Amino acid sequence: DAGITQSPRHKVTETGTPVTLRCHQTENHRYMYWYRQDPGHGLRLIHYSYGVKDTDKGEVSDGYSVSRSKTEDFLLTLESATSSQTSVYFCAISPLEDREQFFGPGTRLTVL
């Protein structure tokens, strides 16, 4: 299994508070991704990174920011959490640009 961890695995927070989710990999893969999963929508890409300090927006990036200062870590930040950001968040990594991605275990975030 690809070495991907996500922290925290579960979090409950209140509307308006900042939240940071961490994705850590031990595979030295270049590409990293953040998705959210909601019922009826499958997985949707939030942001992705194609190298240290290189990031770009995905399909549902509003309200989210990311940072990647090291190859192994990709952080997702909700500057001011809203109830619509209640979701399961998955991090994924891939060594190649055009092949399969390997997913972390997910983080369940609840915004009250």
Added chain:
Amino acid sequence: AQKITQTQPGMFVQEKEAVTLDCTYDTSDPSYGLFWYKQPSSGEMIFLIYQGSYDQQNATEGRYSLNFQKARKSANLVISASQLGDSAMYFCAMREGITGGGNKLTFGTGTQLKVEL
């Protein structure tokens, strides 16, 4: 328009039977990739199989095969000899074209498969 369509929200199959999960896609890009993932009730996303748009043969991985019909824009997953452990949600996903843009996947809404005795 939906880029990935999975029209079967739920399916049942008898153990040891084969089952086909449907996936159609929409792209005008000549270079693309198609993926299938499995998500058991425990929640993790497991990669199953990949098909590139230029691949001449259908992809196979053990009991999984991808029935790729390019002209019809379909990429159905076939699971042979179903097992109880195959009960899960299955997602079809697509990557479109171009290098330099990362491997951005678009997912379908999934098909819930239940394998029965």
